[in-house]
Amino acid sequence: MRKQLIDTMSKTLEKNKETVLLLGDIGVHGFRHAKKKFPNRVYNIGILEQTTVSLAAGLKIAGFTPTVHTIAPFLIERAYEQIKVDFCYQGLGGNLVTVGGSYDYAALGCTHHCPSDVMMINLLPNSEIFLPGHSNEFNNLFQTAYKNDHLSYFRLGEEENETHHEVKPYKNSIVKDINANTTIVCVGSTLKNVLLATKNLDVNIIYCTTVKPFDVNSLKKFLDGTLILIEPYASSVILDQIIVSHKMPNEIVSHNIPKKFIEKYGSKAEIDKLLGFDTKSIKNLILKHKNN
Amino acid sequence: MLKLSDKLIIKKLKKEILEICFNAKEGHLGSSFSILDILYVLYTHVLDITPNKKNSNKRDYFILSKGHASLAHAAVLYEKNFIKLKELRSYCSYDSILGGHLDRKKVNGVEVSSGSLGHGISIAVGIALGLKIKKIQNKVFVVVGDGEINEGTFWESLLIASNKNLNNLCCIVDYNRSNDLSIKLDPLKHKLDSFGFTVLEIDGHCHEEIRNATMFFRKTSEKPTIVLANTIKGKGVRVMENNPEWHHKSPNIDELNKMIKELS
Numbered sequence: 001m002r003k004q005l006i007d008t009m010s011k012t013l014e015k016n017k018e019t020v021l022l023l024g025d026i027g028v029h030g031f032r033h034a035k036k037k038f039p040n041r042v043y044n045i046g047i048l049e050q051t052t053v054s055l056a057a058g059l060k061i062a063g064f065t066p067t068v069h070t071i072a073p074f075l076i077e078r079a080y081e082q083i084k085v086d087f088c089y090q091g092l093g094g095n096l097v098t099v100g101g102s103y104d105y106a107a108l109g110c111t112h113h114c115p116s117d118v119m120m121i122n123l124l125p126n127s128e129i130f131l132p133g134h135s136n137e138f139n140n141l142f143q144t145a146y147k148n149d150h151l152s153y154f155r156l157g158e159e160e161n162e163t164h165h166e167v168k169p170y171k172n173s174i175v176k177d178i179n180a181n182t183t184i185v186c187v188g189s190t191l192k193n194v195l196l197a198t199k200n201l202d203v204n205i206i207y208c209t210t211v212k213p214f215d216v217n218s219l220k221k222f223l224d225g226t227l228i229l230i231e232p233y234a235s236s237v238i239l240d241q242i243i244v245s246h247k248m249p250n251e252i253v254s255h256n257i258p259k260k261f262i263e264k265y266g267s268k269a270e271i272d273k274l275l276g277f278d279t280k281s282i283k284n285l286i287l288k289h290k291n292n
Numbered sequence: 293m294l295k296l297s298d299k300l301i302i303k304k305l306k307k308e309i310l311e312i313c314f315n316a317k318e319g320h321l322g323s324s325f326s327i328l329d330i331l332y333v334l335y336t337h338v339l340d341i342t343p344n345k346k347n348s349n350k351r352d353y354f355i356l357s358k359g360h361a362s363l364a365h366a367a368v369l370y371e372k373n374f375i376k377l378k379e380l381r382s383y384c385s386y387d388s389i390l391g392g393h394l395d396r397k398k399v400n401g402v403e404v405s406s407g408s409l410g411h412g413i414s415i416a417v418g419i420a421l422g423l424k425i426k427k428i429q430n431k432v433f434v435v436v437g438d439g440e441i442n443e444g445t446f447w448e449s450l451l452i453a454s455n456k457n458l459n460n461l462c463c464i465v466d467y468n469r470s471n472d473l474s475i476k477l478d479p480l481k482h483k484l485d486s487f488g489f490t491v492l493e494i495d496g497h498c499h500e501e502i503r504n505a506t507m508f509f510r511k512t513s514e515k516p517t518i519v520l521a522n523t524i525k526g527k528g529v530r531v532m533e534n535n536p537e538w539h540h541k542s543p544n545i546d547e548l549n550k551m552i553k554e555l556s
Binding site: 020040041045046048053054055056057058059060061062063064066082085086089090091 | 349353396397403404405407408411414415416417418419420421422423425426444445448449451452
C-alpha cells in the first residue's frame with residue numbers, strides 16, 4: 001500500500017496545487033520524485049510529530065490541504081492532543097496517513113505497535129477513519145475524502161486482501177449474502193482470512209473500509225441474526241456506532257485486539273495467531289458463535 | 293468624539309477588563325495586563341487586519357498562543373470593532389461568543405482557538421510557510437508566554453522556522469517571569485539567538501519600543517524574528533504586579549473599587 005500512497009499522493013500533488021505533503025522522516029526515498037517535482041509542497045519536516053501536526057493545521061488556515069504521513073504510534077499517540085485541538089477542535093480538515101498499525105512492525109516491539117489508533121481517532125469529533133484492505137481501494141477512499149472539512153485518518157496495512165473490491169467511501173460492501181443467520185462484518189485486510197475461514201460456512205459477509213462514519217444502514221437486513229464484528233485494532237469502534245444508532249442486532253460478538261502490550265516479536269502472521277486473527281482462529285470464533 | 297491618547301485607552305480597557313472579570317468571576321488578569329500594551333500597539337499600528345479584511349487571503353495573521361490572556365485580546369478586538377461591547381461584557385456567560393479561551397469559530401478576528409499551550413507557534417509556522425508557498429507578502433505574528441516556552445513544540449517550531457527561513461514570522465515572547473517559579477530561562481536571548489532568529493529585546497509596556505521592533509521586523513527582517521518583550525504581570529495595578537496570586541483570580545467588590553481608583 002505504500003507504493004499506492006506514493007502514486008496517489010503524486011497524482012494529487014499534480015492535479016491539486018493546494019496539496020501539501022509533510023513526512024515525518026518516513027517514506028522520504030519513496031517520495032523523492034514528488035519532492036523533486038514539487039519542492040514547495042513536499043517536505044520532510046523531520047522527527048517532530050507534534051509540531052508537524054500543528055504546522056499542517058497552519059497550512060490549512062493558509063488555504064492548503066495538508067497530508068501528514070509517518071508511523072502510526074508516533075503520529076496518532078504522540079501527537080494526539082495536536083490532532084484533537086489543532087484539527088478537530090478548530091474545525092479544520094486535513095489528512096493523516098499511517099503505516100504500522102496495529103502490529104505490522106511485530107518484530108520491532110511495543111513502541112512500534114499501535115492497536116489504539118483507530119479507537120483514539122474515533123473519540124475525536126469531526127474525524128473520519130478509513131482502513132482500505134487493498135491498494136486500489138486506498139486511492140478511491142482518499143480521492144473522495146482528502147479535501148473535505150474533517151480530519152481524515154487513513155491507516156494503511158502491510159498486508160492486503162487477495163483482490164480489491166469496488167468499495168464506495170462511507171458505504172459497506174456486501175461480499176456475500178446468502179440469507180444466513182450469521183453475518184460477519186470485517187474491516188480492511190481481515191477480509192482475506194475471513195474469506196478463507198468461511199469457505200464452507202453459511203454466513204453473510206460485509207466488508208468495511210470506512211470505519212467512521214460506519215455504514216449502519218447496511219446492517220438493516222441482518223439484524224435478526226447474529227453479527228460477528230472482526231476489527232483489527234483495540235476496542236470495537238463499529239459496536240460503538242451501532243449502539244448509538246439504536247439498531248442493535250439480535251446477538252452481537254465483538255472480536256478485536258486486546259488492550260495489553262504484545263510482548264512477543266516474530267512476524268505479523270505469528271501475532272495474528274497469538275491474538276486470534278489467523279484463519280483457523282477466525283473459523284473457530286465463527287463456529288463457536290454461529291447461529292444455526 | 294474626543295480621541296483618547298493611547299495611554300488613556302489602555303487605562304480604559306484595563307478598567308473594562310476588571311469590571312468584566314468581577315462580573316464573570318473568571319479571567320486571567322495578570323497575563324491580560326502584561327500583554328495589553330503589546331496587543332493594542334499591534335492592532336493599532338502594525339497588523340494589516342481589519343474587520344472588513346478578516347477573511348482576505350492577503351491579511352496579516354495574529355495568534356494569541358497564551359490564550360488564557362483572552363480578556364486582553366477580547367478588549368482589543370472590541371476597541372478595533374471586531375466585536376461589540378455587549379459581546380465583550382458577556383465574557384464567559386453561558387451563551388457568550390467569548391469563553392476563557394477564545395474560539396476561532398465564534399469570534400471575529402480570532403485565527404486560532406487557544407487554550408492548550410505550545411500550539412500557537414507551530415500553527416503560526418504552518419501559516420507562514422503557506423504564505424511563502426503562495427508568495428503572499430503578509431506577515432504572521434504570534435504572542436507566547438514565557439511559561440509556555442517550556443513546551444518542546446516551541447523549540448521544535450523555532451528549528452523549522454529557522455530552517456525554512458520564515459522571515460515573515462514574528463514571535464513575541466511575553467517575558468513576564470511567570471516561568472521563574474519553575475525553570476529559569478535566562479540567558480533566554482542567547483538561547484533564542486542560537487536558533488538563528490533576529491532577536492529584539494524591548495520593554496513590553498513601551499508603545500514606541502513595541503512599534504519600532506515589530507515595524508523593523510515588518511520592513512527589514514531577513515530572518516524570522518523574536519521580540520523578547522520584558523513585561524510585568526498585572527502591570528498597572530500594584531497589588532497584582534508580579535504577584536502569582538493574581539494569575540487566575542477575580543477581584544471582590546472592595547478590590548475592584550481600589551483597582552479602578554488606582555487606574556483613574
